[in-house]
Amino acid sequence: MGIEPPRSNYRQLADLLRSAIHEGTYEPGATLPSEPELAAQYRLSRPTVNRAILILRNEGLVRVERGRGTFVREIPPINRHATTRYPRASRERDGLGRGAFDTEIRDMGLKPRSEVVQLEPVVPPERVAHALRLTDDQLALVRKRHMFASDAPIQVATSWVPWSIAEGTPLERRDTGPGGTYSRLAELGHEVARFTEAVAVRTPTREEETFLRLTEEQPLFDIFHIAWDANDRPVEVTVHVMPTFQWVLNYEWPAEPQ
Amino acid sequence: MGIEPPRSNYRQLADLLRSAIHEGTYEPGATLPSEPELAAQYRLSRPTVNRAILILRNEGLVRVERGRGTFVREIPPINRHATTRYPRASRERDGLGRGAFDTEIRDMGLKPRSEVVQLEPVVPPERVAHALRLTDDQLALVRKRHMFASDAPIQVATSWVPWSIAEGTPLERRDTGPGGTYSRLAELGHEVARFTEAVAVRTPTREEETFLRLTEEQPLFDIFHIAWDANDRPVEVTVHVMPTFQWVLNYEWPAEPQ
DNA sequence: CAGTGGTCTAGACCACCAC
DNA sequence: TGGTGGTCTAGACCACTGC
Numbered sequence: 001m002g003i004e005p006p007r008s009n010y011r012q013l014a015d016l017l018r019s020a021i022h023e024g025t026y027e028p029g030a031t032l033p034s035e036p037e038l039a040a041q042y043r044l045s046r047p048t049v050n051r052a053i054l055i056l057r058n059e060g061l062v063r064v065e066r067g068r069g070t071f072v073r074e075i076p077p078i079n080r081h082a083t084t085r086y087p088r089a090s091r092e093r094d095g096l097g098r099g100a101f102d103t104e105i106r107d108m109g110l111k112p113r114s115e116v117v118q119l120e121p122v123v124p125p126e127r128v129a130h131a132l133r134l135t136d137d138q139l140a141l142v143r144k145r146h147m148f149a150s151d152a153p154i155q156v157a158t159s160w161v162p163w164s165i166a167e168g169t170p171l172e173r174r175d176t177g178p179g180g181t182y183s184r185l186a187e188l189g190h191e192v193a194r195f196t197e198a199v200a201v202r203t204p205t206r207e208e209e210t211f212l213r214l215t216e217e218q219p220l221f222d223i224f225h226i227a228w229d230a231n232d233r234p235v236e237v238t239v240h241v242m243p244t245f246q247w248v249l250n251y252e253w254p255a256e257p258q
Numbered sequence: 259m260g261i262e263p264p265r266s267n268y269r270q271l272a273d274l275l276r277s278a279i280h281e282g283t284y285e286p287g288a289t290l291p292s293e294p295e296l297a298a299q300y301r302l303s304r305p306t307v308n309r310a311i312l313i314l315r316n317e318g319l320v321r322v323e324r325g326r327g328t329f330v331r332e333i334p335p336i337n338r339h340a341t342t343r344y345p346r347a348s349r350e351r352d353g354l355g356r357g358a359f360d361t362e363i364r365d366m367g368l369k370p371r372s373e374v375v376q377l378e379p380v381v382p383p384e385r386v387a388h389a390l391r392l393t394d395d396q397l398a399l400v401r402k403r404h405m406f407a408s409d410a411p412i413q414v415a416t417s418w419v420p421w422s423i424a425e426g427t428p429l430e431r432r433d434t435g436p437g438g439t440y441s442r443l444a445e446l447g448h449e450v451a452r453f454t455e456a457v458a459v460r461t462p463t464r465e466e467e468t469f470l471r472l473t474e475e476q477p478l479f480d481i482f483h484i485a486w487d488a489n490d491r492p493v494e495v496t497v498h499v500m501p502t503f504q505w506v507l508n509y510e511w512p513a514e515p516q
Numbered sequence: 517c518a519g520t521g522g523t524c525t526a527g528a529c530c531a532c533c534a535c
Numbered sequence: 536t537g538g539t540g541g542t543c544t545a546g547a548c549c550a551c552t553g554c
Contacts, residue, residue: 008542011474034520045544050521058316058475059461067520067552077458083511182513192513199509200335201459201477201502203317216269217316219459219477219502227513244459244477244502251457251509253341255440255450255485266523292539303525308540325533325539 009044013052021061021072031069032062058217060245075152075246078108082197083252099180101147101155110149116174118144121167124160128237131226132162139163141171143181146211153212154246159238165190181236182227190229192236198224201244212243219244267302271310279319279330289327290320316475318503333410333504336366340455341510357438359405359413368407374432376402379425382418386495389484390420397421399429401439404469411470412504417496423448439494440485448487450494456482459502470501477502 007015020026033041038049053070056062064070081104105112121139124132132140140160147155159181161171170177170184177184182192200222204214214220223240265273278284291299296307311328314320322328339362363370379397382390390398398418405413417439419429428435428442435442440450458480462472472478481498 010542036520045546046521047523047545048543050523051542053521055475064521065552066522066550069520069552079456082509194510194512196508196510199457199507201479217313217475221459249457250454251340251511252452252454253509253511254452268523294539303527304540305526305542306524308542309523311540322540323533324531324541327533327539 009042010048010051010055013038013042013044013049014055017052017056018059018061021056026072028072028074030072032072034069054215054217057215058219060218060243063213075110075149075154076108077246077248078104078110078149078154079248079250080104081250081252082195083250101157105149108149111151113148113151115146115148116143117146118142118158119172119174121163124237127224128160128239131224131237132160132234134162141166155240155242156208156211157238157240159236161185161236165235185227185229185235190233190235192227193230193232194228196226196228199249200224204241208241212241214243221247221249223249267300268306268309269313271296271300271302271307272313275310275314276317276319279314284330286330286332288330290330292327312473312475315473316477318476318501321471331503333368333407333412334366335504335506336362336368336407336412337506337508338362339508339510340453341508359415363407366407369409371406371409373404373406374401375404376400376416377430377432379421382495385482386418386497389482389495390418390492392420399424413498413500414466414469415496415498417494419443419494423493443485443487443493448491448493450485451488451490452486454484454486457507458482462499466499470499472501479505479507481507 017026017032026032032038032053035046035049035053038044039046042049053062053064057064061073062070063073081100084100101114102112120142122142123129123137124134124140124142128140129135129138134140140162142158142160144156144158146153147157161181165185165188166172169188171181185192201219202222203216204212204218204220208214208220209216212220221240221242221244223238223242225238225240226234227236229235275284275290284290290296290311293304293307293311296302297304300307311320311322315322319331320328321331339358342358359372360370378400380400381387381395382392382398382400386398387393387396392398398420400416400418402414402416404411405415419439423443423446424430427446429439443450459477460480461474462470462476462478466472466478467474470478479498479500479502481496481500483496483498484492485494487493
């Protein structure tokens with residue numbers, strides 16, 4: 001064990017407030033004392049207090065509304081089960097049409113909501129075009145969704161299917177029907193055989209910053225999801241973007257026999 | 259499209275420096291201009307420049323050495339293939355004893371190195387004890403490793419095996435031999451049947467901060483890995499801790515037939 | 517209008533490094 | 536000793552909220 005380096009005032013205050021939140025001194029939804037109040041109480045300048053609170057914001061522990069105050073966050077981390085979410089969705093085709101996302105949110109006692117905000121053929125971004133093996137200006141049907149848990153924005157999911165597959169099919173509809181996109185793909189002769197995901201963490205674009213109500217420094221999961229058919233052709237790509245503090249990603253796979 | 263909110267000076271400077279780095283104006287390993295220099299050049303105060311650079315630090319784009327300067331990071335993101343790394347390791351048992359980690363690092367043209375820094379029976383932390391179904395003060399053999407790529411610290415991996423399984427076996431040795439821990443577990447009647455991982459992102463503890471040379475705000479992957487045997491008993495837990503900016507996590511799994 | 521947070525500056529003191 | 540970054544303060548101006 002080495003000697004501990006000294007701790008700056010703003011870090012100490014951040015630690016202190018973090019503990020207070022975890023111990024319930026400030027409950028979810030409650031407002032923190034104002035910055036001038038904290039400054040007076042701990043004999044610090046307001047910029048120092050502001051810096052401490054910035055740490056908690058970036059951790060997702062509090063959310064600031066300008067002109068109103070600083071509030072303790074209310075939504076607990078949500079479990080995303082990558083390896084069971086797709087089959088589970090299709091099994092529920094006889095039910096109310098709930099998908100994996102709905103189940104995940106309901107499991108936390110929250111109300112899911114989802115809005116399709118874009119649905120049209122486009123030239124996809126480079127990394128998507130590359131993954132789908134599209135060249136030049138070949139098109140893909142894009143479906144972009146904003147997702148909410150109890151009206152709090154928590155995810156942006158954007159998927160692309162090659163236009164050569166999607167054109168003139170039910171995939172062009174807002175509601176893709178029972179079993180969703182993967183059931184329709186199966187009917188079109190592209191039953192999905194396997195999935196891959198690449199998980200990275202990055203900071204938000206300005207658009208994501210606005211919709212997800214984040215600071216520019218708050219880390220996001222960027223999940224690059226590819227569905228492959230039986231011929232090992234990539235037939236769909238989805239990019240899931242979500243604040244890291246609000247999600248835990250779960251994976252499961254069989255061990256190969258030795 | 260909404261109207262764009264105005265951008266603060268420190269964010270603008272961060273954007274500017276980020277672009278300069280990506281465009282190669284500052285190459286990997288190069289030093290950025292000093293804070294007073296940047297302040298003079300852009301007519302900003304030093305604290306404002308410092309705040310811009312803090313953003314780049316938290317993104318992992320630069321690394322600061324006190325008294326020396328600010329340097330552009332040199333290690334590119336490393337791909338971790340969760341679903342192939344364990345079998346691959348065992349297939350290589352006839353080779354030089356290289357494991358999955360070694361392969362991942364070598365794939366990037368870097369030199370892997372790993373040090374066992376702890377190896378003893380302990381009472382594991384609560385979440386580990388719970389996952390291994392240990393009660394009270396039941397022990398587990400802990401094996402903690404520090405991992406490097408070309409001498410840069412990039413990961414801390416800590417694994418636990420119930421002491422009731424590990425006691426008096428080759429698992430107690432520093433070198434677990436060909437095929438590693440999972441091969442030894444198989445020989446002990448606990449062949450691994452499946453794996454689960456839960457991926458979260460958090461800020462570092464002070465110990466992690468020191469070893470991984472991070473700021474307190476820099477996000478880390480916290481991967482909670484469990485190996486289950488054929489009787490669905492959890493036989494090993496590993497927690498992988500690594501800076502998010504240095505890794506991309508890859509998963510693959512078969513679609514269940516519809 | 518008063519209260520909230522967001523940002524910025526000037527100036528300062530400190531720890532650390534290289535010479 | 537001079538240069539680097541880390542931190543802090545006092546004071547200020549601004550945008551936004553709610554009354």
